[in-house]
Amino acid sequence: DTGSAAAIPINEVDIAYVTPVTVGTPPQTLMLDLDTGSSDLWVFSSLTPSSQVRGQDIYTPANSSTSKLLNGHTWSIRYGDGSGSRGTVYLDTLAVGGLEVKSQAVQTAQEVSSSFTQEQSLDGLMGLGFSTLNTVRPSSQLTFFDNARPSLDEEVFTADLKYHATGSYDFGFVDRAKYTGNISYTAVTESPGYWTHSLSGYAVGSGAFQTTRLSGISDTGTTLLYLPTAVVTAYYRQVQGAQNSQYYGGYVFPCSSSLPTFTFGIEEARFTIPASYINYTRISPTSTTCYGGLQSSSGLGINIFGDVALKAAFVVFSGTNPPRIGFAHK
Numbered sequence: 001d002t003g004s005a006a007a008i009p010i011n012e013v014d015i016a017y018v019t020p021v022t023v024g025t026p027p028q029t030l031m032l033d034l035d036t037g038s039s040d041l042w043v044f045s046s047l048t049p050s051s052q053v054r055g056q057d058i059y060t061p062a063n064s065s066t067s068k069l070l071n072g073h074t075w076s077i078r079y080g081d082g083s084g085s086r087g088t089v090y091l092d093t094l095a096v097g098g099l100e101v102k103s104q105a106v107q108t109a110q111e112v113s114s115s116f117t118q119e120q121s122l123d124g125l126m127g128l129g130f131s132t133l134n135t136v137r138p139s140s141q142l143t144f145f146d147n148a149r150p151s152l153d154e155e156v157f158t159a160d161l162k163y164h165a166t167g168s169y170d171f172g173f174v175d176r177a178k179y180t181g182n183i184s185y186t187a188v189t190e191s192p193g194y195w196t197h198s199l200s201g202y203a204v205g206s207g208a209f210q211t212t213r214l215s216g217i218s219d220t221g222t223t224l225l226y227l228p229t230a231v232v233t234a235y236y237r238q239v240q241g242a243q244n245s246q247y248y249g250g251y252v253f254p255c256s257s258s259l260p261t262f263t264f265g266i267e268e269a270r271f272t273i274p275a276s277y278i279n280y281t282r283i284s285p286t287s288t289t290c291y292g293g294l295q296s297s298s299g300l301g302i303n304i305f306g307d308v309a310l311k312a313a314f315v316v317f318s319g320t321n322p323p324r325i326g327f328a329h330k
């Protein structure tokens with residue numbers, strides 16, 4: 001079996017991408033953020049206080065003939081950016097792009113933090129990390145990918161995220177039409193549940209490629225690219241007027257500055273992020289100061305290869321044993 005669904009930017013700077021997912025019988029369609037950096041599938045629901053819902057679609061288990069309460073189970077999650085949610089759990093039929101799982105744990109939110117309330121076009125998250133990270137207790141639940149595995153033609157899912165455009169997520173197959181050349185694979189360590197792997201090095205603009213292994217996580221739910229301070233300072237040294245602003249919490253620069261590209265390595269392969277992806281956004285609608293899409297990971301304790309990097313490639317998340325991740329040009 002396979003599935004294929006759209007990855008739609010939720011705003012004009014690609015802060016996050018959502019994918020249509022159907023839950024229950026008859027199907028209720030929700031727009032979920034497919035997130036390889038977590039492993040909970042949670043949704044705005046009829047159990048979410050109306051004061052915390054602002055335009056989101058909700059899942060109403062009472063309206064689904066196939067919903068079953070997972071008695072006595074609860075969940076609570078805190079994300080890297082400080083946002084969070086918690087609630088109870090139902091089992092129900094869930095499908096993404098034609099791929100159906102009969103009894104998926106759907107975590108119904110009873111509380112969401114303000115940054116979720118404010119994202120009107122995001123109805124929840126579908127975690128695609130390793131199921132060890134799932135927060136449901138007393139028994140943890142499987143991700144959609146882990147539930148779908150037995151029926152998949154191939155134990156993979158792929159991400160084709162795009163800059164200011166709709167891309168796609170595919171399950172169970174690697175679409176030869178979505179990439180060029182070969183896929184460069186590298187080893188993934190499952191601990192502690194992220195798609196953790198190394199970059200083989202980097203280059204700033206037309207500068208020499210620096211061969212140095214950088215370990216981090218490929219996280220479709222993180223907007224930007226977070227790398228060690230040494231790498232980031234080397235990049236912004238090439239940007240006129242750039243500074244690391246305490247006030248804005250990262251590197252900013254005049255929007256008129258010309259930015260170099262940034263290249264990262266996956267084993268022998270090289271992927272170049274266009275300067276436009278790194279000129280991420282104005283700090284406010286009328287400002288001439290812009291915020292960078294490449295920022296320091298020093299406060300995070302981990303390097304994060306977020307959407308700014310992932311959208312420069314076609315990415316294969318391979319659930320084989322051992323797991324691996326592949327990058328191809330497109």
Ligand SMILES: N[C@H]1[C@H](O)[C@@H](Sc2ccccc2)[C@@H]2OC[C@H]1O2
Nearest residue numbers: 035037079080081083115221222
């Ligand atoms: N894996 C990521 C996750 O998907 C988001 S949760 C989120 C919060 C607000 C808006 C959209 C998504 C958060 O930022 C980085 C890390 O935690």
